[in-house]
Amino acid sequence: DAGVIQSPRHEVTEMGQEVTLRCKPISGHDYLFWYRQTMMRGLELLIYFNNNVPIDDSGMPEDRFSAKMPNASFSTLKIQPSEPRDSAVYFCASSSQGLGSYNEQFFGPGTRLTVL
Amino acid sequence: RKEVEQDPGPFNVPEGATVAFNCTYSNSASQSFFWYRQDCRKEPKLLMSVYSSGNEDGRFTAQLNRASQYISLLIRDSKLSDSATYLCVVNTNAGKSTFGDGTTLTVKP
Numbered sequence: 001d002a003g004v005i006q007s008p009r010h011e012v013t014e015m016g017q018e019v020t021l022r023c024k025p026i027s028g029h030d031y032l033f034w035y036r037q038t039m040m041r042g043l044e045l046l047i048y049f050n051n052n053v054p055i056d057d058s059g060m061p062e063d064r065f066s067a068k069m070p071n072a073s074f075s076t077l078k079i080q081p082s083e084p085r086d087s088a089v090y091f092c093a094s095s096s097q098g099l100g101s102y103n104e105q106f107f108g109p110g111t112r113l114t115v116l
Numbered sequence: 117r118k119e120v121e122q123d124p125g126p127f128n129v130p131e132g133a134t135v136a137f138n139c140t141y142s143n144s145a146s147q148s149f150f151w152y153r154q155d156c157r158k159e160p161k162l163l164m165s166v167y168s169s170g171n172e173d174g175r176f177t178a179q180l181n182r183a184s185q186y187i188s189l190l191i192r193d194s195k196l197s198d199s200a201t202y203l204c205v206v207n208t209n210a211g212k213s214t215f216g217d218g219t220t221l222t223v224k225p
Contacts, residue, residue: 033213042217043160043203056212091159103148105213107159 004108006092012114018080021111024073025094033105034067034077035091043091049075050097082115089113119143122204122216130224133194137219139187139204149180150205151189154218160203163189194223 005024013019025032033048047057052069060067064083069075079086089112093105122139129135141149149166164171166178166187177190187204204216 035215043215045213045215048212103207104150104162104165105160107161110159 004092004094004106006090006108006111008111009109010112010114012116013082014116015083016081017115018078019082019086019113019115021077021090021092021113023075023077023092023108025075025092026106027073029094029096029106030072031095031097031103031105032069032075033091033093033095034075035093036088037091037110038088046077082113084115087113087115117142118217119214120204120206120216122219124217124219126220126222128222128224129194131194131196133223134190134192135194135221136191137189137202137204137221139189139216141185141187141204141206141214143206143208143214144185146185146206146208148207149187150207151176151178151187152203152205152215154201154203156200160215163202191221194221196223196225199223 007022030051034046035043037043046059047067048055049069065079067077089110091107091110093107095103095105120141127135151163152160153163154160164173164178166180168180170179175192179188199222201218201220203218206214
């Protein structure tokens with residue numbers, strides 16, 4: 001298995017532009033998570049999906065952020081308009097619920113976003 | 117107060133030392149517990165799950181105290197390659213994970 005795939009790996013954009021981050025989870029996993037990591041705030045959960053349905057989006061910073069999961073093999077995180085404070089590494093992770101909740105999350109390599 | 121709290125360190129230890137990391141969590145309904153390792157500019161990866169009875173994987177030992185809502189990780193005979201950030205992770209039965217801010221370890225020759 002190729003693992004969780006994220007694109008792009010690096011993104012540099014100017015303030016006010018729309019940014020779209022993409023994620024392909026591991027086949028068969030029914031949970032998908034979007035995280036943001038910065039030095040100041042650590043690793044923050046933004047939103048997670050179960051079977052393509054958003055379960056908890058309380059971590060989404062504001063209305064400029066939106067996430068979709070149109071099918072089991074693809075998800076997007078969109079920022080519109082982007083601001084310099086959105087600069088961070090964005091990770092996508094997936095897991096399989098299985099029995100109980102001893103579930104390892106597999107992370108993608110992340111997208112390093114810089115907003116100028 | 118954060119849901120998951122860790123001592124950020126950094127911990128600077130010589131090779132061969134034993135080092136222990138602690139983590140506390142606030143949600144008494146938490147169901148499962150993990151330690152992840154994150155190398156610089158890389159993604160987090162699972163190091164080990166943490167069970168109530170305690171578990172060991174080579175030089176690594178994890179302990180859980182549900183009554184005190186406390187998790188620990190012990191690394192014996194530390195190696196240079198153990199240098200990383202160690203993240204404490206707590207899951208609810210709804211599948212949601214909460215990560216601590218991590219403890220940074222540097223092992224020096």
